Amino acid sequence: MTKEQIIVTSAQMRDIEGRIFAAGMPVAALMEKVAGLISDRLQVIIPKGRCVGILVGPGHNGGDALVVARELHFRGYQVWIYQPFAKLKELTNQHFQYAQNLGISCFQELDKLPNCDFLVDGLFGFGLEREITDPIASAINHFNDWNKPIFSIDLPSGLHTDTGEVLGTAIRATHTFCLGLWKQGLLQEQALEYIGQAKLIDFDIPLADIHAVLGEVPKIKRITKTTVIQTLPLPRPPVTHKYKAGHLLLICGSERYAGGAILTGLGARSSGVGMLSIAVPESIKPLLVSHLPEALIIGCPETETGAISQLKLPERTDLSSFTAIACGPGLTKDATPIVEQVINSEVPLILDADALNILAELGTISTLQKRQNTTILTPHTGEFHRLFPDIDFQDRVKAVQTAASQTGAVVLLKGARTAISNPQGVVWINPESTPALARGGSGDVLTGLMGGILAQVVNKQVNIENVVATAAWWHSQAGILAAKERTELGVDAFTLTQYLMRILCDM
Ligand SMILES: NC(=O)C1=CN([C@@H]2O[C@H](COP(=O)(O)OP(=O)(O)OC[C@H]3O[C@@H](n4cnc5c(N)ncnc54)[C@H](OP(=O)(O)O)[C@@H]3O)[C@@H](O)[C@H]2O)[C@@H](O)CC1
Ligand SMILES: Nc1ncnc2c1ncn2[C@@H]1O[C@H](COP(=O)(O)OP(=O)(O)O)[C@@H](O)[C@H]1O
Numbered sequence: 001m002t003k004e005q006i007i008v009t010s011a012q013m014r015d016i017e018g019r020i021f022a023a024g025m026p027v028a029a030l031m032e033k034v035a036g037l038i039s040d041r042l043q044v045i046i047p048k049g050r051c052v053g054i055l056v057g058p059g060h061n062g063g064d065a066l067v068v069a070r071e072l073h074f075r076g077y078q079v080w081i082y083q084p085f086a087k088l089k090e091l092t093n094q095h096f097q098y099a100q101n102l103g104i105s106c107f108q109e110l111d112k113l114p115n116c117d118f119l120v121d122g123l124f125g126f127g128l129e130r131e132i133t134d135p136i137a138s139a140i141n142h143f144n145d146w147n148k149p150i151f152s153i154d155l156p157s158g159l160h161t162d163t164g165e166v167l168g169t170a171i172r173a174t175h176t177f178c179l180g181l182w183k184q185g186l187l188q189e190q191a192l193e194y195i196g197q198a199k200l201i202d203f204d205i206p207l208a209d210i211h212a213v214l215g216e217v218p219k220i221k222r223i224t225k226t227t228v229i230q231t232l233p234l235p236r237p238p239v240t241h242k243y244k245a246g247h248l249l250l251i252c253g254s255e256r257y258a259g260g261a262i263l264t265g266l267g268a269r270s271s272g273v274g275m276l277s278i279a280v281p282e283s284i285k286p287l288l289v290s291h292l293p294e295a296l297i298i299g300c301p302e303t304e305t306g307a308i309s310q311l312k313l314p315e316r317t318d319l320s321s322f323t324a325i326a327c328g329p330g331l332t333k334d335a336t337p338i339v340e341q342v343i344n345s346e347v348p349l350i351l352d353a354d355a356l357n358i359l360a361e362l363g364t365i366s367t368l369q370k371r372q373n374t375t376i377l378t379p380h381t382g383e384f385h386r387l388f389p390d391i392d393f394q395d396r397v398k399a400v401q402t403a404a405s406q407t408g409a410v411v412l413l414k415g416a417r418t419a420i421s422n423p424q425g426v427v428w429i430n431p432e433s434t435p436a437l438a439r440g441g442s443g444d445v446l447t448g449l450m451g452g453i454l455a456q457v458v459n460k461q462v463n464i465e466n467v468v469a470t471a472a473w474w475h476s477q478a479g480i481l482a483a484k485e486r487t488e489l490g491v492d493a494f495t496l497t498q499y500l501m502r503i504l505c506d507m
């Protein structure tokens, strides 16, 4: 467990902080330490001599900001302070007095403020619990309109620490320095527009205090490279053979959606899976063969509409011959019997795309509980609503936990901050991604990739949610790298498959 993986709510952070103070760390010393780290970061980014406006709130977030103001003042920056509150917490007030005595310009009114090059936002941190109202709300909107780089301390002022909801209005930061541990709100989609680039400032919270509050194994975590390295089947054992490295069956594609099958296959190829079989309608078999020469392409009888009508597996093969099955991309809803057949099998199974739509129409979600082996569902928001119309979607983390507990499956809810839950409510959130991935076919790539990883590791001692998290992380890192080199408009799903291997090489 690394600190980068941990996510806390404001109540948990308050408890952890309480333990540190109870153990003897003076509050003022901790503020000094934290704000010192922030000042150091700022000095790397902001050129010497520039003008920095510091926004100061009534609590300790404001106290942090005042220490930053003092440090930048001594390091040769031009600094002014905006502090519109009548009453400040005691420690914050002391720092405010000192800043004034140092001759730093302090303002209470907006219309008197001089210009500046950068802003530091220390209005509110994890202590904000109610809506921001005027005049502070108008001031926040005013600063947003300046279009200057804004560095938010802990989190952009105005965001709810846990839900990421905007409480009235919020600072639109270009950078957020999250203090100590990641706050849950920073991983919620509704907060993303406000956060900018987010970095964790580690200020040496003892692990014992973290575990005392969150338990030995925290329930909600961020996916990091560590998770991925622990899960991928690397290095391979020196003596192995193709069937020992997993045999994945993809069931995908139709005459109408042949490309979905190719993309799923290319995703699976990148996973390193030992054997790849792909069941498709007979009429698109030649196309698949030409794109994936290493795969065994199984041409199946098809419906009049060009969907698979029956799984016709090679002789002496049945579904139990495979280590894992991934079913769904491009199937169309005419492949209903196939989805019923795989659900009734005892093979580890990923259901995506049309397999989820078929599942929703069958109304047999609850029967998934009866499966004897792993089930993974990978819906996007629309598919999630069709599958789980009664689950409240306000908090995506709670929604995905409920879905997993209702189905006994590991559920991955796609989006800008993909969330994954196992049936016991253990959650992984994918902390980084790119809107470049919001394109048709990128989900197909994910399904193939995940299937390939699953087939390789499912018989070893791994948690299935870690496998799903590994696939989600790898997929979005490839998207991020591709977007960096080709812009956010340059990441079509085929291109994405070409970047997957680069991520492993760079790890
Ligand atoms: N945890 C740690 O280890 C460390 C934490 N540190 C820092 O402390 C920060 C948390 O500090 P905090 O608890 O003082 O709360 P913070 O967010 O500054 O402000 C809350 C204040 O705002 C007020 N208020 C609330 N809502 C309001 C509204 N709508 N409109 C107007 N006012 C409103 C409320 O007062 P009230 O009006 O409720 O009496 C309260 O006084 C944290 O984010 C981090 O930066 C570091 O220094 C050291 C390490
Ligand atoms: N705004 C976004 N930011 C980051 N990732 C995104 C965004 N929108 C979509 N994605 C990712 O792109 C993929 C889209 O999958 P999906 O909707 O199933 O596409 P398709 O079915 O066309 O293949 C998912 O992995 C999702 O998490």
Ligand SMILES: [K+]
Pocket (backbone or CB within 6 Å): 061, 121, 122, 123, 124, 125, 152, 153, 154, 155, 156, 157
């Ligand atoms: K803030």
